[in-house]
Amino acid sequence: MRILRTSxxxxxxSTQRRHLIGALLAALxxxxxxxxxxxxxxxxxAKPHPRAAGTTYYVDAEAGDDARSGxxxxxxxxxxxxxxxxxxxxxxxxxxxxxxxxKGRLDVQGAGTAGSPAFVGSxxxxxxxxxxxxxTTDVAVKLNNVHDFTLDGLEVTNWSDSTTPRSxxxxxxxxAGKLSDITLRNLNIHDVDGPGGSTVSSAGLLVSIRxxxxxxxxDNLVLEKNEVSKIRSYGIITWSxxxxxxxxxxxxxxxxxxxxxxxxxxxxxxxxxxxxNYVHDVTAGGITPMHTRGAxxxxxxxxxxxxxxxxxxxxxxxxxxxxxxxxxxxxNEVSGSGFNGPGTDGHGFDADADNNHSVVQYNYxxxxxxxxxxxxxxxxxxxxxxxxxxxxxxxxxxxxxxLSTETSGTAIYNxxxxxxxxxxxVHPPYTGAGDYPLGKIVHIYNNADGIDIRNNIFxxxxxxxxxxxxxxxxxxxxxxxxxxxxxPSGDINAIKADPKLVSVGTDPAGYKLQADSPARGRGATxxxxxxxxxxxxxPATAPDRGFHxxxxxxxxxxxxxxxxxxxxxxxxxxxDGNTSTAWxxxxxxxxxxxxxxxxxxQPTSVGTVTLHTAFATGQGIKQLDVQTWNGSAWVxxxxxxxxxxxxxTSTVEERTITxxxxxxxxxxxxxxxxxxxxxxxxxxxxIRAA
Numbered sequence: 001m002r003i004l005r006t007s008x009x010x011x012x013x014s015t016q017r018r019h020l021i022g023a024l025l026a027a028l029x030x031x032x033x034x035x036x037x038x039x040x041x042x043x044x045x046a047k048p049h050p051r052a053a054g055t056t057y058y059v060d061a062e063a064g065d066d067a068r069s070g071x072x073x074x075x076x077x078x079x080x081x082x083x084x085x086x087x088x089x090x091x092x093x094x095x096x097x098x099x100x101x102x103k104g105r106l107d108v109q110g111a112g113t114a115g116s117p118a119f120v121g122s123x124x125x126x127x128x129x130x131x132x133x134x135x136t137t138d139v140a141v142k143l144n145n146v147h148d149f150t151l152d153g154l155e156v157t158n159w160s161d162s163t164t165p166r167s168x169x170x171x172x173x174x175x176a177g178k179l180s181d182i183t184l185r186n187l188n189i190h191d192v193d194g195p196g197g198s199t200v201s202s203a204g205l206l207v208s209i210r211x212x213x214x215x216x217x218x219d220n221l222v223l224e225k226n227e228v229s230k231i232r233s234y235g236i237i238t239w240s241x242x243x244x245x246x247x248x249x250x251x252x253x254x255x256x257x258x259x260x261x262x263x264x265x266x267x268x269x270x271x272x273x274x275x276x277n278y279v280h281d282v283t284a285g286g287i288t289p290m291h292t293r294g295a296x297x298x299x300x301x302x303x304x305x306x307x308x309x310x311x312x313x314x315x316x317x318x319x320x321x322x323x324x325x326x327x328x329x330x331x332n333e334v335s336g337s338g339f340n341g342p343g344t345d346g347h348g349f350d351a352d353a354d355n356n357h358s359v360v361q362y363n364y365x366x367x368x369x370x371x372x373x374x375x376x377x378x379x380x381x382x383x384x385x386x387x388x389x390x391x392x393x394x395x396x397x398x399x400x401x402x403l404s405t406e407t408s409g410t411a412i413y414n415x416x417x418x419x420x421x422x423x424x425x426v427h428p429p430y431t432g433a434g435d436y437p438l439g440k441i442v443h444i445y446n447n448a449d450g451i452d453i454r455n456n457i458f459x460x461x462x463x464x465x466x467x468x469x470x471x472x473x474x475x476x477x478x479x480x481x482x483x484x485x486x487x488p489s490g491d492i493n494a495i496k497a498d499p500k501l502v503s504v505g506t507d508p509a510g511y512k513l514q515a516d517s518p519a520r521g522r523g524a525t526x527x528x529x530x531x532x533x534x535x536x537x538x539p540a541t542a543p544d545r546g547f548h549x550x551x552x553x554x555x556x557x558x559x560x561x562x563x564x565x566x567x568x569x570x571x572x573x574x575x576d577g578n579t580s581t582a583w584x585x586x587x588x589x590x591x592x593x594x595x596x597x598x599x600x601x602q603p604t605s606v607g608t609v610t611l612h613t614a615f616a617t618g619q620g621i622k623q624l625d626v627q628t629w630n631g632s633a634w635v636x637x638x639x640x641x642x643x644x645x646x647x648x649t650s651t652v653e654e655r656t657i658t659x660x661x662x663x664x665x666x667x668x669x670x671x672x673x674x675x676x677x678x679x680x681x682x683x684x685x686x687i688r689a690a
Contacts, residue, residue: 054091054116058123059083061100073123080104080131088118088149096154099126105137112148117181121152128155128188135160135193139170139206146171147179152186159191163310165202165233165255168192173218175211183222194232196310198284201256202233209240209269209291212262216242218269228279235279235305240291242267243323247380248354268293268325275299283309284316286334293325300332306346307338312430315344318368322352330362339369339398339424341432346370348396349388351407354381361387362533364508366394369424369436372417375448376404385409390533390547392508393417397424398436400464404445413454413526414538416511416546417441418504419481421462438464441486444472453477455523457499457546460486476524478545492632495522499546508533512548519545521555521602522666542602558599559583559687563590563672566681574598579612579652579686584619587680593625598668598687607662609670612686614652616645618678621670626657629667637663640673648678652685 057070057077064078070086077083080102086094088110096102112118122129131154133140140158143151156168168189173179184205194202201208205228209216217240228235241251241258245266251258272295279286279302286302289295297319306316318334321327329349339346348365351358354377365372372393377383383406393400393415400417403410424436441460442453444467451472458466461481466474466488474491478499487494500517503510512534513519523543530538532549544550559571566584573581575598606628613620626638637659645653668689675682 054089054093054118056093056095057083057086058095058097059102060097061102062097080106084108086110088112088120088146090116090118090148093119093121095121095123096129096131098122098124098129101130101132103132103134103136105133105139106131106141107144108142108146108151109144110149111146114148114181117148117150118146119150119152120154121150122154128153130155130157133158133166133168135162135164135166138165139167141169143169143171145173145176145179146182148181150183150185152183155188155190157189157191159193162193163195163232164193165199166192166194167202167206168204168228168231170206170208171218171221173209173216175214176216177214178217178219180219182218182220183224185222185224185226187226187228189226190229190231192231192233196232196283196308198311198314198316199233199255200237200239200252200288203235203237204228204231204279204282205236206234207238209242210258210262212241212264215265215267216240217267218272220271221269221273223274224276226277228277229281231282232310233282234284234288235282235286235302236274236277237285237288238269238272238290238292240267240269243291245323246354246382247378248323266291266323270294272296273298277301280304281307283307283311285318285320287319289321289324289327291323292327295324295327297321297327297329298331302332302334304336305334305338307336309338309340309430313340313344315340315346315370317345317350317370317374318348318365320350320352321355321358323354324358325356327355327358329358329360333364333366335365335367337368337370339426339432339436340430341426341434341436342398344370344432345374346398347372347374347402348393349373351375351383351386353377353383355383356385358383358386359389361389361391361530363391364394365391365396367396367422369397369426371399371402372396373400373412374402374404375407375410376402376445377406379406382406382408386411388412389414389528389530391415392511392533392547394511395420395422397422397438399440399443400438401442402445403442403448403451405447407448409450410448411452411454413452413456414523414532414543414545414547416457416459416548418459418511419462419464420505438462440464440467442466442472444469454526455543455545457519458487459499459501459504476522476545478519478522493524495519495545511546513544513546513550515550515553516558517544517550518558518601520550521600555601557601559596560599561596562594563596569683571596574684574687577686582614582683582685584683585681590675590677590681592673592675594672596670596672596684596687598689600666600668600689603664603666604689605662605664606659606668606689608656608658608690609668610654610656610688610690611643611684612652612654612688613645613684614650615648615683616653617648617676619676619681619683620645620653621672621675621682621684623673625671625673626659627669627671628663628665629669630665634669645676
């Protein structure tokens, strides 16, 4: 792939007539090529009838015979070569016997129709049928210009310990127009050799589009529930020569052999879903969608991307994307991405070159050696308007956020970041060999701008800091982890306090807020219609900070006072909603002035302040100031207010102070100037703001 600071720039299927010919020849056990030179008029009726239910063909590596019809288990074919001669039609099924293995290459062509897809899969019980390319072919299973098609339940390898680019399964199209409704699922693709680095023409599961005469793209392509592992390049990758726009004029010609002249106007694949896959132990990216619009990458598990590389330079990312619009990346877990030293990525997620409107949400990123998230592009092909929200990053290394060249409008909000101080070690022979402590929580390179960082929890046990270049906005984040937590000076609504997480160091549920967390109700309003990581609704105003929106006990104000407290009369009793419970100062040494602070823990509109006290002429406040917090300083609303109480009995009295105008504030301060001290102390039963 790229390096961190300067990225490198990179008709239709067979007719029904052909389907009928194939079926007739299959019944005669003859290859279609046997009559390929004959006149088409003589080979098929003028008005062929489409098949309704389709035909099932069987392949048995042990008991099969290519001379048979293949149309029942007793007449199964034997070889991949014979199966590759079949052109599938609507409802046709090509099934390989479970528990058996074939060496060589399977080519699949043909197509179904809407509601009657063609299908390749397995029959019988036992292990998935195994197709071993064994390094004799560039791809073990190749699907050519298919549509209305499902590939399900095969095991595929392609290994000979070579550095030649290879793939396990290749969904391929060329100058074929729109190809709809394709599903590749339940595949176990592993042990595919290749260059040992980041070569986009080599992958476990490769989706590639060539050509430049007929705009070609996939619609409603689903890649799901596959396991892809031990690949000497990419796990899952999609790309197209129909990718030219802005500065993207080339498609990695050194890696693909595709000349720039073949790369033409951006024509994205649509409704692509890459979901619920497990990708691990690959030398390049785990999952890399390119050249799509509205694609969804969700529910995937990626572990140890960019590891075991033969190429000792360069880097890669667990999930990264290029040349897409409106990509949604959500509910994925990415961990263990490899790192070859500074400038070589190694992050969990990457909005790379030429992307617009990516959303990265509800993901769990942990122990990725390069960091959690990077965005980077190059001149002429900027990446714009990326949203990173409601994610958990735990112990991601080196640079948690790397915001780099030619990117703008990156909004990072309501994430929880935990950094324990894990040191990343890069071992020889990699060019960046050495030990790397966490360098930055946020690192801004070159001209990255429009960066907005709000409502995050940064639980940072290190001294790693936060770049503020290019007018980056920090607002309403919480900083904790050391006795003197690091925070950027520009965050005027910063909270430096223990966020009171449930159980740091465990699974994502351990990073939820406890009921008394100071992060509750203290977030800046962000325009959104979204839920938190756990699926809880988020309020339109005053959300909690971090990736969890608390849904348990109601948020209650917190009271602190400069006065010592008598016995067990805790300050919270002044805001517990109960006028029969009281707070009292100590009964000796009371001095004036002193303060009582109410932290509402969310923006609150205040026009009046009402105090409740019993035995009021014996222990009530006589004079006070009322102040509100404007985000940076206390503002006096009422000065020297005198309070006249009526009696000295157990009857609770109330007195109301009216502010000159209604104020929205998170904090209220009562500065006590004088009080009745009949018993040496004064008391308050309740403070209510309205």
